[in-house]
Amino acid sequence: MRLAKRTTNLFRARAATDAPGLDVSGLSGVIEVLPDSPDGPVAEVQGMCTYEDLVDATLPHGLVPYVVPQLRTITLGGAVTGLGIESTSFRLGLPHESVLEMDVFTGGGEVVTTRPGDDLFDAFPNSYGSLGYATRLRIKLERVPSYVALRHVRFDDAELLAKTIAEITASQDYDGEPVHGLDGVSFGPGEHVLTLARWTDEPGPTSDYAGQDIYYRSLQTRDRDRLTAYDYLWRWDTDWFWCSGAFGAQNPRLRKVWPRSKRRSDVYMKLLKLDRRFDIADRLDRRAGRPLRERVVQDVEVPIDKLGEFLTWFDDEIGMRPVWLCPLVSTGASTGEQWPVYPLEPGRLYVNIGFWGTVHVGPDRVDAPRNRAIEAKVHELGGHKSLYSEAFYDKPTFDALYNTAHLDEVKRRYDPDERLTNLYDKAVKSR
Numbered sequence: 001m002r003l004a005k006r007t008t009n010l011f012r013a014r015a016a017t018d019a020p021g022l023d024v025s026g027l028s029g030v031i032e033v034l035p036d037s038p039d040g041p042v043a044e045v046q047g048m049c050t051y052e053d054l055v056d057a058t059l060p061h062g063l064v065p066y067v068v069p070q071l072r073t074i075t076l077g078g079a080v081t082g083l084g085i086e087s088t089s090f091r092l093g094l095p096h097e098s099v100l101e102m103d104v105f106t107g108g109g110e111v112v113t114t115r116p117g118d119d120l121f122d123a124f125p126n127s128y129g130s131l132g133y134a135t136r137l138r139i140k141l142e143r144v145p146s147y148v149a150l151r152h153v154r155f156d157d158a159e160l161l162a163k164t165i166a167e168i169t170a171s172q173d174y175d176g177e178p179v180h181g182l183d184g185v186s187f188g189p190g191e192h193v194l195t196l197a198r199w200t201d202e203p204g205p206t207s208d209y210a211g212q213d214i215y216y217r218s219l220q221t222r223d224r225d226r227l228t229a230y231d232y233l234w235r236w237d238t239d240w241f242w243c244s245g246a247f248g249a250q251n252p253r254l255r256k257v258w259p260r261s262k263r264r265s266d267v268y269m270k271l272l273k274l275d276r277r278f279d280i281a282d283r284l285d286r287r288a289g290r291p292l293r294e295r296v297v298q299d300v301e302v303p304i305d306k307l308g309e310f311l312t313w314f315d316d317e318i319g320m321r322p323v324w325l326c327p328l329v330s331t332g333a334s335t336g337e338q339w340p341v342y343p344l345e346p347g348r349l350y351v352n353i354g355f356w357g358t359v360h361v362g363p364d365r366v367d368a369p370r371n372r373a374i375e376a377k378v379h380e381l382g383g384h385k386s387l388y389s390e391a392f393y394d395k396p397t398f399d400a401l402y403n404t405a406h407l408d409e410v411k412r413r414y415d416p417d418e419r420l421t422n423l424y425d426k427a428v429k430s431r
Helices: 051-061 077-081 119-123 158-171 229-233 243-247 253-257 267-276 280-288 304-318 360-365 370-380 395-402 404-414 424-426
Strands: 030-037 040-046 063-065 099-106 111-114 131-143 147-155 181-188 193-201 222-230 293-303 323-329 351-359
Touching: 030 051, 030 131, 030 424, 040 051, 040 063, 051 063, 051 077, 051 229, 063 222, 077 131, 111 119, 119 370, 119 404, 131 147, 147 158, 147 280, 158 181, 158 193, 158 304, 181 222, 222 229, 222 395, 243 267, 280 293, 293 304, 293 360, 293 370, 304 351, 304 370, 360 370, 395 404, 395 424, 404 424
Parallel strands: none
Antiparallel strands: 030 040, 040 131, 063 131, 099 111, 099 131, 147 193, 147 222, 181 193, 181 323, 293 351, 323 351
C-alpha cells in the first residue's frame, strides 16, 4: 500500500508496481487557523497539505509554522513522518516537535488520534509511512512580522565558524542583535558564510531573488540584506538552492525567458525525472569520454564539535561544494528523551550538512562508494543521516542506528498484517 501523490520530495526511486495508490487528494487543505487558542497560535491542517499552501493560510494572520522546510511542495505529514529542517531549527527544533495532536491512518485500517507520549506518536517521526499516514495535524505557530533582516558573516576557519554557531545558539543573538533564523553555506575550504536572520517590522527596500538575481550568490557579495517574510521562507526554493544550475536556470540568457512561476523545485524535480528516465547525463558523459557519475544527494547531522572534521574529510574524499549548513537542537519527545527512531540527543547542538549533486567515479558507481563512505564517516562522528534519499546500510547497522526493534514493536500493534512496507525496505531496498 502506498500513496498516490502528485509530487514527491524523496530522492530515491521506488520499485515499480501496478497496484493503485491511495487517493489522498482530499487531504490537502488547511482546516482552520486559530491565532488565539488556549494552546497559543495553532493550525489544524490536513496531512497532505503542502507548506506552500499552509504558509498562504497562516501568513495573513502574521503567523508561520515553527519550522518551514526549504521546498514548497513538502507536505506537513511528510515533514513529520520523514523529518524536516530549516533556519529556525536551532531554537525551535524539528517539524514534528511542534505537533500537539494528529490523526494517523494506520496499516491496520484505523484512524487513530495520537498525542505526545503515545507510542504511535513518538515512533512516527522518521518512520516514512511504515506505521501509517498523518491525515490531520494540530501544530503550533509562531508570530512573525512583515520583514526579515539578514546579516551575512564570513569565516575562513571552520572551527571559528562552529564556535560562533554554538555561541549564537546559546544566546540567540549576535553583536547585540537578536537572531531568529540561522543557517549558512560553505562554498569551499576557507570560505564559509553564516546567515543571521532577524524578524522585523521596520520598513525599507527588499531584494527580489525570483528574478535575475540568485540568492545563494548574494551571500558572497553582500553583508546585509532584507526580504519580505514570504520571500525569506522560499529563498531557496526559487533556485532549489544551487541545484537548478544543472538545468541552465541560472544562465542569464535562459533565465530571462524562464517564467518566474516555473522557477521552483517541483519543476526542477520533473526535469530530474526526465534525466533519470532517459539517462541524459550518462549519455553526455559517455559521449565526452567522462567517467560515470555517482549521485550524492544527502543530508546528514553531525555534532557541532565535529563540523570542522567532517568538512575537511568531505573535501578530501568527496570534493563537492557548496554545502548547506543548518544548526538544529532537538527538543526531544514529551518524556524528555530522544525520539526513538531518529535518536538525536535532546538539547545537543548538531549541524545539518546538505549536499546534492554528482561525483565522477566510473565503473565503481554500482557500488556507491562515496555514499557508503559518507554513511560510515557520519556514524563514526556520532551523527545521523536523513532517509529521504538513497541509503546503503546493511541491515544490522541500520537496525542499530534507527532503533527498528522499537519501531517493529509499534508496527505490530498498528499494522499487524504488514500492509505497509517496513522502514528498511523503504529506505534501503526502495520498495
